[in-house]
Each structure stands twice: as C-alpha cells, then as structure tokens.
Amino acid sequence: MSDNQNLLAEQRRALILEEVRRRGGVRVNELTRRLGVSDMTVRRDLDALARQGVVEKVHGGAVPAAEASSHEPGFEAKSSLERDAKEDIARVAAEMAVPGSAIALSGGTTTYALAHKLLDVPDLTVVTNSVRVADVFHAAQHGGAGAVAAGAATVVLTGGVRTPSDSLVGPVADQAIRSLHFDVLFLGVHGVSVEAGLSTPNLAEAETNRRLVASARRVVVVADHTKWGTVGLSSFARLDEVDTLVTDSGLPDAARARMAEHLPGLVVAGGPEAA
Template identity: 60%
Template sequence: MILEEIRRTGAVQVHALVARLGVSDMTIRRDLDVLAKRGLVEKVYGGATSAVGRSTHEPGFEAKSVRSLPQKEAISARAAGLIRPGTAIGISAGTTTWMFARFLEGVPDLTVVTNSIRVADVLRSGGRGDRTVVLTGGVRTPSDALVGPVAVQTLRSLHLDMVFLGVHGMAEGPGFTTPNINESETDRALVEAGRKLVVIADHTKWGVVGISTIAALEEADVLVTDDGLPVEAVQVLRERVGELIVAEAPEFAEAEA
C-alpha cells in the first residue's frame, strides 16, 4: 500500500500512514527502512518519496516538498536576511523557494517577480498593500513552474536587484542544474534579469546532476546551504562561489529522518 501511494502521489508522510493504517509510528518507519534498503523509496524528513537517479527525473511538487524541511527552513531564514526593503527581487520555482517566500513577511515594500504559482500564492495570501507580485505566464511543469517563450520574454524585459534561485542539483563540473530543459531556459532568463544571484539549495543537492545547466558555480554571488554539506563540497564551493553561507539546521533533523 505504501509503494502504491508513493507511485500515485510521489510521496508519503509517516503521520498520515499511521492514521490511515492504525499502526504505530515505529511500524511505519520500519517498513520505510525495508523499502529504502531495497532501493524502492528514498527516505526523507517525516516520510519517503520515490527513488530517484536519472538526470531527467523530475519529482512533482508534493514529493519534493517533504524533503529536508528543517534544512530548507534554516536556509530560507538566512536568505531572507539578505533582502533590503524597497527592492525588486526574482524568485524561481521550487520547494525551497516556496519555503523562502514564507520568510518574506517581515520585509516591507517588495516587488517580487516569480514563475512559480506556489510562490505567488504564498506572497498574495497576506494581502499586503506594500507588495507587488508579478507572475510570469508560461506552460506549467511538474514542479509548478511556468516556463517557455512567454515566461522567457517577460523576464528578459525586466531588471531586478536580486534573484533567488532554487536548483535540482549542484556539482563541481555541471554547476547548478535542472532535470527540465524548458525550465532551465526560463531560469537562465531569470538569472540574467538580476544584478545579484543568490542560490538557495540544501546539502542533498550536492552531487546531483540534472540534464541541463542553469548557471556555473562561479555565477552565484551567494550560495546559501546548510551544515549537512560534506567538507570537500564546502572547500570546492568556497573557492568557486562569491560567498558561501552555511545555515545551521536543527540537530534532531537527521535523527527523525
């Protein structure tokens, strides 16, 4: 049943399975351990998602949204602190940027351009009069990004102070990558529209390579990640990106994953 649910929705959460099956939390976690050891699922914070590996594999938004939650929150808090009131920023699509959008409540007088339906929903929900949200048009992807010629044309006509980019993977050679070719073109247009590029990516993205490169490591003025990043990765990134910010995630995160 667990495998069927993951194949249908892309992810499961422990608390939901406990309620649905009427078993203990530990029973579900043991089942997920067995499935993970067989390579059938990938364990994440609070649940599991489908196993990944292909450079073109693109999990849906719901599947990705349950991964590395404490790390994404820590990264988002640090990244939000980089924004000055009264600026124009761009935010790409993704679950990390979606989390990041929640931390912008305390920043007044913002203009936000995004190709993410989810990010736009978060920013519009507050109903603030001092905030302008511009949602590009385009074709919707599995990660709820709007991509394609319409989105690219819109972004190429804009000039932003900062761009916050979420990525599928990052590696020494390919740089920052995505499994969706159409999304990479739109993300590159977003990067080009900004004077400063801030990449926000948790440690699990290191060594993951999607089919298409968005930007080289050197193009990132700032990379905000978490303290789960391997030592060798920290060394590479300190040499390649403009500034590396390492956020401290809660210590209990790994234990509960």
C-alpha cells in the same frame, strides 16, 4: 491517523532518507533499533519513500534511488524532504532582501519556504515564475496569516507552461523575464556541482532560469545539502555566475571547502560563512 502522528511520520521518513543517502543504504532491522519503532512501521515508511521516488527498496532494506538525469519530481514529493534545512536556509536568505527592492524568486520548495519569510519585508516587488510562491503572497494580502496592508509586496507572475514542480517556463515566461531587471534573484536548483554548475532535468526550465540569471544584478542560490553532486539533464549557469550560495549545516566539510573554491560567497545556515 491524527495530525500529530502524520508529523511524526514525516520526521521519521526524513531521518530514514538522510541515513540512506549518507550511508548508501540501510537495513530494516537497523532502522527499527535506531528509531524505536516496529518492523512494519519502517516498511511502511520505506514504501512511502519509494513511492516518492527517492529510495529503491531492496531485500531487507533500501538504497538511494538511481534517478535518471531527466527525472523531475513533483512539488509535493519534494516538499516533504529536508524541511528543517529549507527553513534554516530561508531564514538566512530572507535577510538578504532589502525593503523596497525588486527581487525574483524561481520555482522550487526552498524558494517556497523563503517566500513565507519575505512576507515581513516591506514594499518588495516580487517577480516569480512559481505558482506556489505567488500563492503565498496572494494569501497574505487577502486575509491570510502575515498580511501587512501598508507594506504588501507587488507580485508579478510570469506566464508559461506549468512544470511538475509548479514553475511556469517556456517562451512566454522567457519573453516576460527578458524585459525585466532584478536587484537580486533567489534561485532554487535541482543540482549543484563543480563540473556541471547549476542544472535541472527540464530543458524549458533551464532556458527560463538562464533568463532569470541574466536579468539579475545579484544571484543567490538557495539549495540544501542533498543538491550537492546532483546533475540534471541541462546545465544553465556556471558556479562563477553565482554571487552567494546559501545551504545548510548538513553539507560535509569537504564539500564546503570545494564549493568555497568556486563560489564568491558560501553561507551555511546555522554555521560559519566561507568567503
């Protein structure tokens, strides 16, 4: 299959997943009409989404997967979801990074997208517990696209135990973070809700995220609309500990209004900002 065909498949599967989540389920025949593809193509797409653990196949269609609160998808599985939303969020969040400042980036696919946008911000000191994020800056500084010798970032990668999402967590990471202070933390999350605040399926990651929040003067959460209402096993921060949440235009109006009631700042990428 060609690269172009792969890209089209990814886009199609993202549309299918969005429809499943929005409606609570879809039928194969509905998807074939809407997407203009064959029954077999739709079934292959559903098989691929089911392997990623984001949908559950049922007779004649699919429904959202009923994930356990302790389930943590891998980085590759998450990176194929909501790509456009993550790019929009990253573009807006990157404008909040001041040249010459000390910032922290947690693990996650949205912070990974943000890291690429931050290559153009000069003289940053970047602390991260994400192997993927560190690799972005390393590649840029060693001949990759976007390398800028004069204003290259200084990157500090914490130690720790690697999670399925390629974050480093645990006592080693916690100790390293405890002695540092950041101007701003860009924080990716598994779930956001009024009741549970920010949460993750990984207990060790929750503790490391608490340390990141405690070490930051300003906390910016970067989370696409699918994270709203999701609750992981362990909460690590209340919504009132977040200074700004950057999300995308897929967030329903009712959810925006409720978020705005509990957050000092809500920014919708590509949409209006709610104080």
